[in-house]
Amino acid sequence: MTEQPRLLGGRYELGAIIGRGGMADVIAANDIRLGRKVAIKLMRRELASDPLFLARFRREAQAAAGLNHPTIVAVYDSGEDIVGTGTDAASLPYIVMELVEGETVRDILRSGAGFTPERALQVARDVLTALDYSHRNGIVHRDIKPGNVMITKSGAIKVMDFGIARAMSDSGNTLTASQTVMGTAQYLSPEQARGGEADARSDIYSLGCLLYEMLTGKPPFTGESAVAIAYQHVSGLVVSPSEVNPEVNPNIDALVQMALAKDATERYQSAAEMRTDIDRALIGDKVTAVLPTVPMNYSAVTVKPVATKSRTNPWVWVLSAAGVFLAAAVAIWVYGSSLNPGGGNQVEVPDLAGLSAEAAITVLSDYNLVLGSITPAESDRPANTIIDQDPDVGSRVAEGSSVNVTISAGATQIIVPTVAGLVSAEDARRVLASVNLQLGNITSVDNDQPEGYVVGSIPPAGTSVPVGTRVSIEISNGFGVVPALEGLPEAQARSDLGAAGYQVVVVPQPAATALPGTVLAQSPAAGTRLKIGSRVSITVATSDVPVEPEPETP
Structure with a gap:
């Protein structure tokens, strides 16, 4: 007797599994009511009792169902299926989606087929069209990647896959706040890696990572662990795509570098802008991309406390943050315990150095571990980042175990960075802000x-000052002093x-009493205050002395 196909929701005949994810299986199905093929994402049974995963799955259905655009996989329906009986019964939510026949960018990259620069730009352009539509509808994807x-x-x-998408107006939601660092490490924006809020510009960064990989065959950052990769997103420098693939032109380099700016304010500010x-790049026109600044000590990421009228003890906000992180850790512990009640399996403790406590929660959950106690300590390492952990990296512990961490409460003294040579006061402000110093007075000098x-700072570079000190700078007004040139050889002048x-203008002049090539005069005179780039003329002796004709003999 032939086994009847399983029927979901009274109308969807389930077929073969065509994909698996961390939260659900994707199954090909037939909608017998409308006579069309669909794809159904069905939550895994072992996760159905977890309220965090249930909320995330339902949020995906709500987010994607509100987006109707040709560049976004359509969501047709959603519901819940009861499996099992009695005490074993469970309600499995599902999402009915458009069945797309094709392959993912990840599949193409893994096959070695690759993309030409032009095709990579075309794919990125269409993804940006999808993002522009979702952003205008208030939804941030937060997990743009080849897959x-x-x-x-x-x-x-x-x-x-809008599984970790978030409404832009939902920043106060506690569930969302505990998951802002979710995403895939190789495509994670710096602000997500630091545990900060993700917005439309975070999707721009992830799209930049995707475009980089299509152009070069590899993501911008790689490492032995998710922690190592996330840290590079925060502090690592990106090698230009053209250095990996010579077919990539400087125009494309510029737009990729702008999309991958560490500071979200220096990226494209919208999908439509990128x-x-x-x-422009596709038709050979010059792009408007501005290369992001690369401040010194960029890895010195700080978390600024909210300003108040009265002076607040810094431990207050550090410990308040610790409370939030611990609350999230409890939720992760519940999840870990439900999946591994025996706790018998051994796992290796990952490296958490440099991460925020919130980011550590996400990393530890991948190993079925939980965040334990959080102890603040004074340090010259970036504030609010992990500087020590117990057990140590590489230790073997039972699943469900806690990892205690020490986080930096920030330094009390900071070394003034070098700002001389930067091209603007704004660049100096960014460099100073990156080490928690403020820009003071700006003085124009010759x-x-x-x-x-920028030509200097007060206090000078290398000076140790308290955190928050105002550093004044001197900038060139474009005027200099003409040097003394008379009597010098022309080459020296x-x-x-x-x-x-x-600039130099040479006026040759025959001279019988001076060595050829010697400067006889200059204009303007030595010591004159003159705009940089102006012309200074020098009169140089030559050996061509005119010969007086001999008088004719009568």
């Missing part, structure tokens, strides 16, 4: 550097003028 981008047999792009720049360049930032 979540489908390319159909006709070449169309479909973005899928898409417009990609359109200097041989171009106008606006040219060198001195070039070093001072001036």
Whole structure:
């Protein structure tokens, strides 16, 4: 007797499993009511009793159901299926989606087929179209990666899996707040890696990682663990795509680097803005991308407490944050305990150094471990990041065990970084802010550097100062002083003028009493205050002395 297909919701005949994820299986199915093929994402039974996973799964259905666009996998229906009987009965939520025939970008990359720069830009452009639509509808995807981008047999792009998407207006939701660091390590934005809020610009960063991998065949950062990769997103420098793939031109380098800016304010501020720049690159026009600044000591990430009128003890906000992290840790512990009540399996303790306590919760959950006590300690390491842990990295412990951590409460003294040579006061402000110092007075001075360049600081670089100190800077006003040139050899005069930032105009003059090539005069005179880049003329002796004709003999 032929076994009847399992029927879901009274209308969906289930077929073969076509995909597996951490939370659900994806099954090909037939909608017998409408006579069409669909894909059904069905939550795994072992997770159905966990309220956090249930809430996340239902949130995906709500987020994706409200998005109706050709570049986004459509959601048709959702519901819950009762499996088992009696005390073994469980309600499994499911989502009915458009069945897309094709392959993911991940599949293409793994096959070695790769993408030409032009095709990579076209794929990125269509993903940005999807993101532009979802962002305008108030939804941040938060997990853009090769596995979540489908390319159909006709070449169309479909973005899928809004499983950790979040409404932009939902930042106060405690469930969302405890999951802001969720995502895939190789495509995680710096703010997500630090445990901060994800917004539309976080999706831009992840799209930049995706584009980078399509252009070069590998993600911008790799490492032995998710922790190592996440740390690089916060502090590592990205190698330009053209250095990996010579077919990539500087135009594409620029837009990728802007998308991957560590500071979200230096990225494209919307998906539409980046898409417009990609359109320029596709037709060979110059892009508008501005290369992000790379401040010194960029890895010195700080978490700023909320300003108040009265002086608040720094331990208050550190310990308050610890309370939030511990609450989230309890939720993760409940999940770990429900899946591994025996706790007999041994796992290796991961490296948590440099992560926020919130990010550590997510990393530990991947190992079925939980965050234990959080102890603040004064340190010159970035505030609110883990500086020690117990058990140590690599230790073998039972699943469900706690890992205690020590977090940096920040330093009381900071070394003033070098700002001389930066091209603007704004660049100096960013560098100072990255080490928790403030920009003080800005003084314009005569200097041989171009106008606006930073030429020094007070206190000077290398000085130890309290956190929050205001550092004043001097910037070049574009004026310098003309050096003394008379009597010098022409080559030396040219060198001195070039070093001072001036252009040289040479006026040859025959001279019987001076060595050829000697500067006889200059204009303007030595000591004159003159705009950098101006011309300074020098009169140089030549050997061509005119000969007086001999008088004719009568």
